Amino acid sequence: MSNTHFGFESVDERDKARRVRGVFDSVAPRYDLMNDLMSGGLHRAWKAYTLLVANAQPGDRVLDIAGGTGDLAMAFAKKVGPAGRVVHTDINEAMLRCGRDRMLDAGLALPTVVCDAEKLPFPDASFELVTVAFGLRNMTHKEAALAEMNRVLTARGKLLVLEFSRVAKPLQKAYDWYSFKVLPLLGQAVAGDADSYRYLAESIRMHPGQDELKAMMRKCGFGHVDYHNMTGGVVALHVGIKC
Numbered sequence: 001m002s003n004t005h006f007g008f009e010s011v012d013e014r015d016k017a018r019r020v021r022g023v024f025d026s027v028a029p030r031y032d033l034m035n036d037l038m039s040g041g042l043h044r045a046w047k048a049y050t051l052l053v054a055n056a057q058p059g060d061r062v063l064d065i066a067g068g069t070g071d072l073a074m075a076f077a078k079k080v081g082p083a084g085r086v087v088h089t090d091i092n093e094a095m096l097r098c099g100r101d102r103m104l105d106a107g108l109a110l111p112t113v114v115c116d117a118e119k120l121p122f123p124d125a126s127f128e129l130v131t132v133a134f135g136l137r138n139m140t141h142k143e144a145a146l147a148e149m150n151r152v153l154t155a156r157g158k159l160l161v162l163e164f165s166r167v168a169k170p171l172q173k174a175y176d177w178y179s180f181k182v183l184p185l186l187g188q189a190v191a192g193d194a195d196s197y198r199y200l201a202e203s204i205r206m207h208p209g210q211d212e213l214k215a216m217m218r219k220c221g222f223g224h225v226d227y228h229n230m231t232g233g234v235v236a237l238h239v240g241i242k243c
């Protein structure tokens, strides 16, 4: 038996995925509203920048991992057009259902697959682009997931990891106050769930920082890795090229 972290708690590895599922089952109906409230709408800019860096072309095949309510999958679908293909995936059915409903409301029907990023049900070299936004942090075996993302990419394919990261020192105090005091209160008021938003703040602190994640991606087969800090390092976009 081996232990891992769930926020600041140490839990049996076999238990983490169940605990993470509980978080997203609970927050799914209010997920989009909470994203806007918590980030003051900034998550839209972070995702828009991800799209810009991805530079998806018409006809590209894109895999969105931990796609949740589908922000990125929907945006990529516009970029790749009818000749391309975007597969919207997540381990959590409740999150995927919310995403699928939003897409159908927008007149979009994308292939949607419930799957674990650590064991992707896709053949080798089947996507030019793989994206994972705010998902890697929640995975139990991050290296296994990154290796899977590498496996399903074509040669010279691109992985984009958008994730919370380490903030610049001058922002730390205010950011900690906001994360540990304000977020749980907001979570309680809007989603009726303070614990899930406490987990969010804790899981960010336990996630590898910019350089550590870069090294991890290199180890998992990405010959070139770079990162772009956003909002003073609140979020970083890591770009890995399979080469």
Ligand SMILES: C[S@@+](CC[C@H](N)C(=O)[O-])C[C@H]1O[C@@H](n2cnc3c(N)ncnc32)[C@H](O)[C@@H]1O
Residues within 6 Å of the ligand: 020, 024, 065, 066, 067, 068, 069, 070, 071, 089, 090, 091, 092, 095, 115, 116, 117, 118, 132, 133, 134, 135, 136, 138, 139, 140
């Ligand atoms: C914070 S949400 C991000 C949703 C979306 N990508 C976004 O940016 O709004 C994190 C997502 O990661 C998913 N997730 C957690 N562990 C996963 C795993 N092992 N495989 C696939 N998805 C996972 C959760 O179910 C959840 O939907």
